[in-house]
Amino acid sequence: MKTLYLMRHAKSSWSFDMLNDQERPLNGRGRDEAPLMGQALAERDVRLDLLVSSPAVRALSTAALVAEALGLPPEKLQVIEAIYEAEVADLLAVVQALPDTADEVLLVGHNNTLTDFANLLSPSTIPSMPTSSIVCLKFSVEHWADVDRAKSEYYFFDKPKNY
Numbered sequence: 436m437k438t439l440y441l442m443r444h445a446k447s448s449w450s451f452d453m454l455n456d457q458e459r460p461l462n463g464r465g466r467d468e469a470p471l472m473g474q475a476l477a478e479r480d481v482r483l484d485l486l487v488s489s490p491a492v493r494a495l496s497t498a499a500l501v502a503e504a505l506g507l508p509p510e511k512l513q514v515i516e517a518i519y520e521a522e523v524a525d526l527l528a529v530v531q532a533l534p535d536t537a538d539e540v541l542l543v544g545h546n547n548t549l550t551d552f553a554n555l556l557s558p559s560t561i562p563s564m565p566t567s568s569i570v571c572l573k574f575s576v577e578h579w580a581d582v583d584r585a586k587s588e589y590y591f592f593d594k595p596k597n598y
Contacts, residue, residue, distance in 0.1 A: 437574045437582065439530060440541040441553050445469040446566040447493035457491045457519065468567040468595040469497045473504025475593055484537035485511055487529070489518035489544050498543040518544045526552040533579040556582070559589040568594035
């Protein structure tokens, strides 16, 4: 059994015109909501084996705050360049290439692709994912390479407004 958590990065700041898209930081709300959602995962007894993130500052900051809330050691956080500006097929390739030694993985990425990807894999319809939201899917497979919708179970969709 493999468990995949898909998380949209927390709310980012548009206050710095001189920064390019990849360099945009989290705003105050984002800095509050990312650890809140990490704590929500902790309360669900989530035990991540791996956390993968886009290299964009807002995504990586979200991942780091969630990892801290979960007490995840830094070596379990990996940056995967392909997540930034990914298409759905790119995200599927990232997931299918995950190490089989990891059973529970959180992927932090960007919308609209993340919502589209969740809907590709989920047997239930996922609404547009707001910032900091998380979808949990479980797959009855032993290898990430075998992940697809036919082997998927929808477990939950959570967002900061639930708290």
